[in-house]
Amino acid sequence: MIRLTNVSKDYLTRAGPRRVIHNVNLTIEPGERVGILGRNGAGKSTLIRLISGAELPTTGKIVRNMSVSWPLAFGGAFHSSLTGADNVRFICRIYGVDFRPRFEFVRDFSELGLYLNEPVGTYSSGMKARLAFAISMTIDFDCYLIDEVMAVGDARFRERCKVELFEKRRDKAKLIVSHSHQSLKGNCDRFLLIEDGRVEEHDDFNEVYFRYKQLIGEGFDTVQQMAAVIENAPVAALREEQKRLKRLLKAAEEAKKESQQEAIRGAD
Amino acid sequence: MLSSGTTGPGAQARKSPLAVNRRVIGALFLREMLTRYGRNNIGFLWLFMEPLLFTVVVISVKAARIGVYGSAISSVAFAVTGWPALMLWRNMPNRCSGAVKSNRSLLHHQQVTIPDLFIARIVVEFMAASTSFVFLTAGFCAVGKLQPPEDILKVVIAWILLAWFGAGLALTVAALTDRFVIVGNLWRPMSYVLMPVSGIAFLVENLPPAYQKIILWVPMLNCVELLRDGWFGSLFHAYYDIGYVVVFNLCLSFVGLSLLRQIGLTPSDE
Numbered sequence: 001m002i003r004l005t006n007v008s009k010d011y012l013t014r015a016g017p018r019r020v021i022h023n024v025n026l027t028i029e030p031g032e033r034v035g036i037l038g039r040n041g042a043g044k045s046t047l048i049r050l051i052s053g054a055e056l057p058t059t060g061k062i063v064r065n066m067s068v069s070w071p072l073a074f075g076g077a078f079h080s081s082l083t084g085a086d087n088v089r090f091i092c093r094i095y096g097v098d099f100r101p102r103f104e105f106v107r108d109f110s111e112l113g114l115y116l117n118e119p120v121g122t123y124s125s126g127m128k129a130r131l132a133f134a135i136s137m138t139i140d141f142d143c144y145l146i147d148e149v150m151a152v153g154d155a156r157f158r159e160r161c162k163v164e165l166f167e168k169r170r171d172k173a174k175l176i177v178s179h180s181h182q183s184l185k186g187n188c189d190r191f192l193l194i195e196d197g198r199v200e201e202h203d204d205f206n207e208v209y210f211r212y213k214q215l216i217g218e219g220f221d222t223v224q225q226m227a228a229v230i231e232n233a234p235v236a237a238l239r240e241e242q243k244r245l246k247r248l249l250k251a252a253e254e255a256k257k258e259s260q261q262e263a264i265r266g267a268d
Numbered sequence: 269m270l271s272s273g274t275t276g277p278g279a280q281a282r283k284s285p286l287a288v289n290r291r292v293i294g295a296l297f298l299r300e301m302l303t304r305y306g307r308n309n310i311g312f313l314w315l316f317m318e319p320l321l322f323t324v325v326v327i328s329v330k331a332a333r334i335g336v337y338g339s340a341i342s343s344v345a346f347a348v349t350g351w352p353a354l355m356l357w358r359n360m361p362n363r364c365s366g367a368v369k370s371n372r373s374l375l376h377h378q379q380v381t382i383p384d385l386f387i388a389r390i391v392v393e394f395m396a397a398s399t400s401f402v403f404l405t406a407g408f409c410a411v412g413k414l415q416p417p418e419d420i421l422k423v424v425i426a427w428i429l430l431a432w433f434g435a436g437l438a439l440t441v442a443a444l445t446d447r448f449v450i451v452g453n454l455w456r457p458m459s460y461v462l463m464p465v466s467g468i469a470f471l472v473e474n475l476p477p478a479y480q481k482i483i484l485w486v487p488m489l490n491c492v493e494l495l496r497d498g499w500f501g502s503l504f505h506a507y508y509d510i511g512y513v514v515v516f517n518l519c520l521s522f523v524g525l526s527l528l529r530q531i532g533l534t535p536s537d538e
Contacts, residue, residue: 054375070376081303093295094377096288 002028007060020046022197035184036177037212038194044177048145066142080121084131095139102138110134137164143173181230292379296388320400341503344413349496350468356397357434358459363389364442365452382531390435422498430491432517439524446531467492472507487516
């Protein structure tokens with residue numbers, strides 16, 4: 001269990017201290033999957049940093065009875081002059097786990113091959129993301145912090161991440177920060193909507209997504225309308241495409257007709 | 269396959285915080301060594317090559333002015349007890365100043381704390397200075413340019429007191445730098461001011477008595493005097509006050525550690 005009691009966080013700015021997290025009370029039980037939504041700058045990442053322990057709250061208390069991962073696919077902890085293998089070794093040392101089996105896993109999952117012996121500074125961002133995710137999967141946590149992880153990599157990589165996270169680690173608690181309804185819907189038991197550092201709890205996805213869409217200024221008139229749009233989003237996209245193709249076809253046919261007529265006139 | 273590990277790292281973390289601390293500092297130490305000295309060229313040799321080269325240059329400069337210190341003290345003995353000592357306390361603050369900024373992202377790992385980052389760098393610096401000191405003196409002893417120390421215990425105590433001072437100074441300077449960038453800028457010139465008064469180039473005994481009292485307020489000087497007393501104490505009269513250094517170090521460590529607690533409360537720039 002992770003429990004936040006009256007947690008607030010201030011950042012010092014030129015204009016004095018600014019409260020970015022307001023008096024948050026929150027409990028995350030083992031195995032719970034919690035989705036986090038909010039506008040840019042609402043305080044999502046700060047909340048994640050507080051929960052991961054990277055920062056201390058200004059006031060309030062955070063109790064962790066579960067082991068908590070670092071934010072997943074987070075590459076910032078890599079040292080660019082160290083090789084991929086060195087970075088794996090470092091993580092294994094910190095967590096006091098065996099290096100060999102984990103390294104084999106990272107090698108298989110990241111598919112980096114010989115590049116694992118090159119400095120991370122020479123990697124492309126996709127390679128870094130693969131390494132970061134693979135390393136994240138080498139340590140077993142009770143709770144995973146997932147900050148927009150699905151945004152990186154190609155479709156195949158995302159698919160494999162999904163398998164690791166949501167199938168193999170089905171029973172682990174997860175905090176998922178995302179802007180996309182695809183990665184939240186169906187993957188979460190409940191939701192937190194963060195607005196100006198305040199946390200609103202919701203159980204129903206449609207409800208929270210409706211509020212979120214309102215906040216970012218893409219509001220729908222009713223929850224039902226929004227739900228219909230989300231459900232039908234792929235269908236609607238297909239219809240649009242169909243229309244576009246029809247238009248193209250029509251234009252092409254007209255052009256053909258015209259050129260035929262020209263040819264006839266020319267023959268006269 | 270991997271997810272079926274029996275004990276999570278969190279479980280271990282709860283078992284013994286001290287063991288976790290040691291493990292993390294060990295990992296940071298190795299990471300620090302790898303990033304600083306690398307795998308190529310002569311790699312880890314740089315750990316003592318760098319200070320050693322520096323000391324050799326200084327000794328050869330000093331050798332050109334033999335007899336300045338009078339009496340029977342050789343310039344080798346004088347230099348070899350001066351410069352490594354300087355490096356011991358001066359490099360720690362330099363190295364620690366960037367510790368939080370460049371490693372802030374490591375704090376996402378629950379086991380890693382801000383003090384760990386500093387301790388690892390201080391340990392690296394201590395090992396570097398000590399290794400170079402030991403190899404340097406052993407080398408000069410081997411070729412007969414230097415007599416072994418008369419009282420090794422005094423040498424060790426002086427070295428440890430100096431390292432303690434360096435660590436306290438490093439925490440203070442680094443924590444202040446994290447908050448006020450200007451402290452970092454001021455520290456470099458400050459260290460050059462402190463350099464001559466820390467006893468690398470003189471013995472307290474040779475100063476006018478009026479200055480002796482004042483200059484002995486400098487804690488590093490007390491340590492260097494003690495170090496030289498241990499090495500060639502029979503050749504000169506050493507002035508130092510171990511009690512003063514201990515009290516000074518205690519206060520400095522207290523200030524450094526209190527400042528350290530403030531670091532976690534400033535916004536992260538990661």
